[in-house]
Amino acid sequence: MLELRNITKKYQDNTGIENVSFDFSKSQIIGLVGSNGAGKTTTIKCIFNLVSYSNGEILLDGEKIQSANLSKLAFFPDSNNIPLKMKVIDYAIYNAVCAGMDLKKAVIEANSIIKTLSLDSICNKNFGELSAGLKKKGILVATLINNPDYIILDEPTANLDIESREELMEIIKLLSQSNKGILITSHIIDELQQYINHLIVINKGKIVYDKDFNNKKDKIIDIYNEFCPTQKKDFSGLIKTNLGETKNNEK
Template identity: 30%
Template sequence: MLELRNITKRYGERTALDDVSFSVGDGRMTGFVGGNGAGKTTAMRIILGVLGADAGSVTSDGSPLTAVDRRRFGYMPEERGLYPKMKVLEQIVYFGRLHGWNPASARRNALDLLERLGLAERIDDTVESLSLGNQQRAQIAAALVHHPDVLVLDEPFSGLDPIAVEAVQAVLTDYAGQGAPVLFSSHQLDIVERLCDDLVIIAEGRIRAAGPRTELRDIHAPATYELLLDSDVGWLRSLPGIRVIEFDGGYALFEAETDAARQAVLREALAHGEVVSFGRQKVTLAQIFKEVVR
């Protein structure tokens, strides 16, 4: 497990991170979300040792991270760090060699990754000749070529088309499935919601919420329910313990004060006609995000 404990980072009088604590579990995909300037990149750079914290610690399985530990990390910065004049395969092999792999193994790893990321036909092209989306794929390959134990990725899905997003998702899911902790930031909340086991939400340098995605939904999102009946549901407004939020013919969106009140709605609906659907409204990550940062 990768864990940040009480991390604080200041730039003069500005506090970039204020007592930040969260963990990234082994084999867990953790989405790190927040607005521009919230502190995501600063936290990631502290994890990698690129920046030093003014207070707090970063540990792996309870032990402070060392330079040797960090060599086993895969890091993708938001700003691309590739050499534009190098050919794609040559570039990825070079990064594998920097991490200690021999030429044959680094080449084998690179070819496998580039195939999975949809760049097999571009391996002899220079990086600068690629589209921005394909450069992003190459940057991801550079972060993964040495088979890292931990992944820390800053906006890995930026600029990718839907097909590329699927390819990257498959690769990251595979790494998590092998037991690697995976932390990535993204402004694309739909991808985070679809892919992640856990969420960390940060605003103004402070953690506003952290934990399993399903638990955060239950904690931070209001329990609202949807009812769709084959007849008018106007009777719903007269039931005790029910607050109707939206009503249109046979459809209603409502809140129930208790489970008993919710069950009363279902019994009454069955008495009035055929219930087409009844259940809790699906709450999106965007809704949760707005709830915890406002």
């Protein structure tokens, strides 16, 4: 279990997050939602020790996160930060070796994941040759190669067309069924409706909602609007914009 206990991160101009606490277990798909600047990305940075926090603690299976247990966590990075001249399979192997995996094993693991995800057609292509949707799938190979227990995805479907979003979200759903914990942040929160089983809402740096989610009865937009009332108008416009995207974008 990943546990956040009263995490506070202060910046010079404001408090990024304040007393953020929640648990994250295997087989959960958590939707972490909030407006721009609410504290989603800051929370993720704290989990991976990318920023220091002034108060609280983060535990992974009862221990503080250090280099020895960091491989249990995986982060799905933005496609803007990947080497475009690197092959999909080479990027995955590189990530595994950097995490301490033997090269021979890394090659075997990379090929196994590529086969499982049916990505043989792109494994030897450079990221720069791929559409937005295929880039995301290529990144997923590198994300999974160390067999993490918990995967954190920050806006994984950003800049994808509707079909590519659905394909990626279905893969993410399958991962949770293989006993992996998934945490997703997204501005397109309507797309999380059918996939998540737990919802966390963060507003102005504070957790305002943290409960199991029943996608047959609960509605994310209703919960969001109840606990982030000042964001209601902006959120509605955001939904309208995203739903208005066409399939003319590349996958």
